Amino acid sequence: MASLLFNFFRLSACLLLLGAQAAIGQFSEEPILSVQTSKGITVDIYSEIAPLDINRIHSWQLRLTDAQGSPVSNAQIELVGGMPEHDHGMPTQPQITDETETGSYLLEGMRFHMPGKWLLDIQLTYTVGTEDLIVETTKIEFEL
Amino acid sequence: MTKKLLFPLILCAAAGLAFLVWSYVPLLTDNSWDNTDIRLIKSLSLSALPELAKDPSNSIGDLESAAEFGQALFFDQRLSGNGAVACASCHKPELSFTDGLELATGTAIGPRHTPSLLGISYSPWFYWDGRKDSQWSQALAPLEAGHEHNTDRATVAQLISQDKGYRNRYESIFGPLPGALPNVSATPLGKEAQVEQWDNLATIIQVQINTVFTNVGKALAAYQRKIVPGRSRFDDFADSLSPTSSEETNSILSSAEIAGLSLFIDKGQCASCHNGPLFTNHEFHNTGVMAIRGELPPMARYDGVRIARLDPFNCLGEYSDAQSNECTELRFARDENELVGAQKTPTLRNVSETAPYMHGGQIKTLNEVVRHYNDAPTSMLSHNEAKPLGLRPFEIKQLEAFLMTLTAPLATASKWLSPPE
Numbered sequence: 001m002a003s004l005l006f007n008f009f010r011l012s013a014c015l016l017l018l019g020a021q022a023a024i025g026q027f028s029e030e031p032i033l034s035v036q037t038s039k040g041i042t043v044d045i046y047s048e049i050a051p052l053d054i055n056r057i058h059s060w061q062l063r064l065t066d067a068q069g070s071p072v073s074n075a076q077i078e079l080v081g082g083m084p085e086h087d088h089g090m091p092t093q094p095q096i097t098d099e100t101e102t103g104s105y106l107l108e109g110m111r112f113h114m115p116g117k118w119l120l121d122i123q124l125t126y127t128v129g130t131e132d133l134i135v136e137t138t139k140i141e142f143e144l
Numbered sequence: 145m146t147k148k149l150l151f152p153l154i155l156c157a158a159a160g161l162a163f164l165v166w167s168y169v170p171l172l173t174d175n176s177w178d179n180t181d182i183r184l185i186k187s188l189s190l191s192a193l194p195e196l197a198k199d200p201s202n203s204i205g206d207l208e209s210a211a212e213f214g215q216a217l218f219f220d221q222r223l224s225g226n227g228a229v230a231c232a233s234c235h236k237p238e239l240s241f242t243d244g245l246e247l248a249t250g251t252a253i254g255p256r257h258t259p260s261l262l263g264i265s266y267s268p269w270f271y272w273d274g275r276k277d278s279q280w281s282q283a284l285a286p287l288e289a290g291h292e293h294n295t296d297r298a299t300v301a302q303l304i305s306q307d308k309g310y311r312n313r314y315e316s317i318f319g320p321l322p323g324a325l326p327n328v329s330a331t332p333l334g335k336e337a338q339v340e341q342w343d344n345l346a347t348i349i350q351v352q353i354n355t356v357f358t359n360v361g362k363a364l365a366a367y368q369r370k371i372v373p374g375r376s377r378f379d380d381f382a383d384s385l386s387p388t389s390s391e392e393t394n395s396i397l398s399s400a401e402i403a404g405l406s407l408f409i410d411k412g413q414c415a416s417c418h419n420g421p422l423f424t425n426h427e428f429h430n431t432g433v434m435a436i437r438g439e440l441p442p443m444a445r446y447d448g449v450r451i452a453r454l455d456p457f458n459c460l461g462e463y464s465d466a467q468s469n470e471c472t473e474l475r476f477a478r479d480e481n482e483l484v485g486a487q488k489t490p491t492l493r494n495v496s497e498t499a500p501y502m503h504g505g506q507i508k509t510l511n512e513v514v515r516h517y518n519d520a521p522t523s524m525l526s527h528n529e530a531k532p533l534g535l536r537p538f539e540i541k542q543l544e545a546f547l548m549t550l551t552a553p554l555a556t557a558s559k560w561l562s563p564p565e
Contacts (some may be wrong), residue, residue: 055420057268057472086416088529091427092476109476113425114416115184 027061035122037138040067043122045140047110052144054115057092060107061100066128071103075126079107084119115144167537170403182385184409189382190375190555193421196265200466201278201459202362204317205369212564213313214367217360219563222303223287225294226251231286231364234258237561240494240554241371246505247436250292255436257505262493262554265369267426268473272487272503273448274428277474278464279365281457284357288333296331296338298345301356318359322352354456358463370560373422373493376552378405397549404546407539412517413530414543423492423550430485432521432528436504441525444503445483452477484526496551510547514540 027046034044042065048058064072077096082089094109112118120140127133177185186192204210217223218231229250235241241261248254256272264270270282286292287300304310305325315321326349330341342350381396394402408414417425428445435441452474457463459471468475487503501507507516518540520530535543554561 055425057476086529087527088429088482089478089480091425091478092473093478094476109472113419113427115419116416 027059031063033140033142035138035140037124037136039134039136041065041072041124041126041128041136043124043138052112052142054112054144057109057111060094060110062096062105062107062122064103064105064124064126071101072126072128073099073102075103075105075124077105077107077125078123079120081118081120083114083116085117086114112144117141117143170400170538170542177385177387177389179387181406181409182387184415185382185385185405188378188415188419188421188423190373190379190421191383193263193266196369196372199265199278199280199365199369200470201464202280202365203465204359204362205280205366207317207366209313210317210363210366211370211560212367213310213317214363214365215560215564216310216313217364218367223293223295223300224251229293231283232563234292235261237554240497242498244499246500248292250286250289251294252291254289254291255439256503257500259488259490260494260498261368261371262373262491263422264371264491265365266422267424267488269426269428269448269452269488271448273442273444273451274488275448275451276455277452277458277471279368280358280361281455283361283364283368284457287357287360288331290335296329296334297357298326298328298330298341298353300360301325301353302327304356304360314356314359314363317363321356322349325349325353325356354463358457361457367560370556372555373491374552374555376493376550378546378549379552381405381549398545400542400545401549402546403539404542404544405549407535407543408546411539412514412533412535412543414517417489418492423495424489426489428483428486428488429529430482430487430523430526431517431530432523433487433502433504433516434506434521435524436506439504441485441523442503443484443525445486445488446479446481449477449479449483482526485523486526492547492550494551494554496548510544511540514543514547 025048027048028050031044032047032050032052034042036042044063046061046063048060049056062077064075066072079094080089090111091113092109092111094107096105097108098106100106118141121137122140123135123137125133125135199205221228221230221233223230234243234248234250235258236243243249243258246257248256248258259272265279268277270276270279276282276285287295288297302325304314305321311321326345328341329338330345330353331338332342345353377396381393384393384396397405417427417429419425430444452458455461459466459474460468495510499509501510501513507513514535517530518533518535520528520532522528
């Protein structure tokens with residue numbers, strides 16, 4: 001089941017190669033990656049560097065929306081990544097440093113140092129409506 | 145009897161011949177590249193090298209007058225305890241800013257091999273273990289290292305203050321020097337007597353000395369930002385490559401070199417780390433290199449990142465010109481166990497001129513380096529990220545041939561490659 005779910009997320013994660021290069025400090029107009037969690041939270045990822053490239057440190061903006069399309073505020077987000085085929089992680093430890101707008105989170109310290117398959121684990125801790133605290137992890141795989 | 149021996153002899157000869165063919169006869173290779181190959185090869189060309197970004201921690205990094213000041217300092221042997229060692233003693237321009245030695249030898253034999261400086265300003269980290277997060281901060285450490293320049297910051301500040309030419313250059317770039325700097329040998333990192341002298345100085349004097357010392361590092365960095373590789377035969381090949389490459393393109397490199405390039409990006413997995421136009425990802429990897437003779441295997445980047453964080457001359461420190469939000473590499477640097485034994489990926493530009501190789505100069509030739517990666521031995525500490533490649537002997541030769549195509553005269557103007565007049 002877990003692998004089915006994982007494959008679903010892999011499939012649902014789409015890498016959109018954008019023609020326009022976003023400047024540092026500005027994020028791409030369209031998400032470069034997008035994934036939906038099992039509980040219906042959509043994570044849209046916007047990047048200062050689009051298309052993604054190796055060896056350049058940059059920031060991402062993560063926009064979280066619930067199944068009704070409303071932004072998810074006050075979420076805690078942790079991201080770890082790596083290259084399963086090379087048995088190592090990312091060269092940096094990216095962190096969310098700010099919720100810049102409701103449901104929009106600034107993720108600083110992104111850098112990839114090899115071409116190939118990357119796998120990111122994103123752990124979300126949040127509440128929607130009157131529900132209890134929800135903790136779930138979603139995966140995104142993409143190729144650089 | 146003769147007949148009995150004949151069959152095994154023929155069998156042995158056939159097996160021997162088959163082995164020789166397997167080892168030394170190149171396969172007939174197809175020189176066509178798919179779009180992914182072409183994209184990757186073009187990403188390695190110097191044409192893809194972006195303009196060198198400003199170093200926010202060094203506000204004078206791109207000033208021509210600072211580079212000229214730095215050039216004078218780089219070649220000045222007075223910046224050493226015995227008056228005989230300059231930066232250029234180990235970073236020799238004619239050897240792509242290396243020294244040809246196993247271990248760097250300044251005032252004494254040091255613990256590490258001298259790295260090349262070609263394009264190193266593009267790196268966010270310095271030293272084999274990344275213990276420094278800027279080029280100016282890096283430049284300070286050898287001055288005070290006992291086996292390198294073996295001088296101290298107070299003596300360096302005194303030289304800048306007393307040498308009329310240096311004083312003028314310094315003040316035109318950084319503003320007035322402090323009124324009276326003490327004529328002592330003092331540093332917090334030196335021998336007991338030097339540390340004692342340092343501790344006896346008033347804090348304001350310590351800050352003044354540190355400021356002059358820092359600015360010396362910033363000028364040295366401004367100079368080193370000029371040191372960039374030149375276009376090689378590989379770059380011409382990469383730039384002219386297309387899905388239907390002409391014979392003209394294919395004549396830029398020999399068939400062995402082209403086969404080596406194919407191995408470099410594919411079976412050899414070299415481009416996993418030696419990527420981008422400088423053939424380095426500026427990162428740290430454990431590749432199972434033997435420890436330096438007589439030494440325990442080093443913790444390398446695992447310790448290096450911790451040293452960088454504690455360094456008063458880092459990007460977040462009081463001597464840096466950067467805002468804290470500009471110090472992203474330092475703020476988000478990784479420090480996990482997998483960095484144990486991980487050394488920095490060096491550039492492969494002009495690699496044929498920078499032997500011997502690895503952090504301790506342990507491997508003498510490029511052929512041996514390729515064979516090391518082919519074997520991927522177990523790491524003495526932590527794990528080797530590389531896996532055995534299964535290259536045949538002729539493929540090792542082809543990879544070596546390709547690596548030789550990365551050598552070219554520097555793009556740096558010749559006036560920077562010798563002591564200033």
